[in-house]
Amino acid sequence: MKNNHNLTLTDVTTARRRIAPYIVETPVIRAHKLEPLFNGAEIYLKLENLQCTGSFKVRGVANKMLNLSPEELKRGVTAASSGNHAQAVSYVSSRLGVDACIVMPVNAPVSKVEGTRGYGAEVVLCGYTGEDRDQKCQELIRERGYSLVHSHMDPHVITGHGTVALEVYEQLRGCFDEIVFPCGAGSLTSGGALAMKLLDDTITVTAVEPAEVPRFTESCKAGQAVTVQMGQTIADGLRVSKAEVINYDLIAGNVDHLLTVDEDSIARAVKEVVTKAKIVAEPSACVGIAAALAGRIDTAVGRKIVFVISGGNIDPSMLADLVNR
Numbered sequence: 075m076k077n078n079h080n081l082t083l084t085d086v087t088t089a090r091r092r093i094a095p096y097i098v099e100t101p102v103i104r105a106h107k108l109e110p111l112f113n114g115a116e117i118y119l120k121l122e123n124l125q126c127t128g129s130f131k132v133r134g135v136a137n138k139m140l141n142l143s144p145e146e147l148k149r150g151v152t153a154a155s156s157g158n159h160a161q162a163v164s165y166v167s168s169r170l171g172v173d174a175c176i177v178m179p180v181n182a183p184v185s186k187v188e189g190t191r192g193y194g195a196e197v198v199l200c201g202y203t204g205e206d207r208d209q210k211c212q213e214l215i216r217e218r219g220y221s222l223v224h225s226h227m228d229p230h231v232i233t234g235h236g237t238v239a240l241e242v243y244e245q246l247r248g249c250f251d252e253i254v255f256p257c258g259a260g261s262l263t264s265g266g267a268l269a270m271k272l273l274d275d276t277i278t279v280t281a282v283e284p285a286e287v288p289r290f291t292e293s294c295k296a297g298q299a300v301t302v303q304m305g306q307t308i309a310d311g312l313r314v315s316k317a318e319v320i321n322y323d324l325i326a327g328n329v330d331h332l333l334t335v336d337e338d339s340i341a342r343a344v345k346e347v348v349t350k351a352k353i354v355a356e357p358s359a360c361v362g363i364a365a366a367l368a369g370r371i372d373t374a375v376g377r378k379i380v381f382v383i384s385g386g387n388i389d390p391s392m393l394a395d396l397v398n399r
């Protein structure tokens with residue numbers, strides 16, 4: 075039986091109104107130049123790489139922080155992240171004039187640490203694993219009274235991310251057959267799939283994760299949220315080994331197709347998106363296109379398919395390597 079954790083379309087429309095001053099409505103474009111790669115489908119891209127901070131993460135973070143009390147905001151926030159969530163929390167905190175301390179791994183890419191500091195937050199480097207970072211966050215919560223802005227287990231984060239689907243639906247006036255979400259910890263997919271199915275349950279919802287870290291594919295097989303071994307993927311935003319229950323329940327209940335994709339297809343997708351569509355997207359954002367390239371998505375003539383390009387924060391050197399492959 076479907077368990078939407080009592081989340082409704084109103085939660086998503088309310089989130090949209092609340093976060094509007096803090097985000098941009100990103101464009102949906104038709105990517106004519108990508109279409110010859112497939113079998114005649116119309117290919118649309120929702121460009122969250124053009125979102126504030128370069129990824130959709132700011133949506134859920136803004137919705138979460140705008141639901142904290144004035145007292146909580148005054149005390150400040152903390153978050154654990156190695157990448158885009160960190161930058162989003164730093165950005166929203168500075169917009170709201172709130173103190174933020176972000177815990178990042180010792181081996182975080184310099185560009186992401188600098189990006190996070192650049193928006194104004196304090197950054198503490200701590201250990202290598204998610205557990206190391208979570209422990210440090212708990213310490214900050216105890217010592218400084220901070221509130222936690224979790225990257226994916228929070229209903230406000232999930233419904234905030236769900237606004238992506240709401241926007242696409244309005245921008246295309248409901249006129250599309252399928253929407254494809256990149257899936258890591260699953261908060262974008264859970265919010266987006268929930269909103270999509272509540273708006274129109276005839277639209278096919280697809281989620282794509284790297285074959286190297288197939289936490290939701292394995293969870294669906296097991297019928298419960300499981301943890302998989304961490305593989306090697308260039309999609310750094312999707313490097314999450316554990317499926318949490320709330321994300322699993324929403325995905326199991328609202329996603330029609332859950333696909334995995336190989337690393338070569340992800341690398342090729344980044345190259346095709348940059349060179350043909352002229353869009354700078356990070357590997358995590360290209361797993362949907364990668365699945366289509368691998369023949370896993372029905373791209374028959376006449377179908378209209380929306381791919382959520384979830385972010386554009388890629389190191390220039392990696393972009394150069396992928397384009398030159």
Ligand SMILES: *Cc1c(COP(=O)(O)O)cnc(C)c1O
Binds near residue numbers: 129158262356358385
């Ligand atoms: C975080 C992130 C994802 C994955 O989102 P989840 O909610 O963790 O599944 C995908 N793409 C980009 C660019 C991200 O930053």
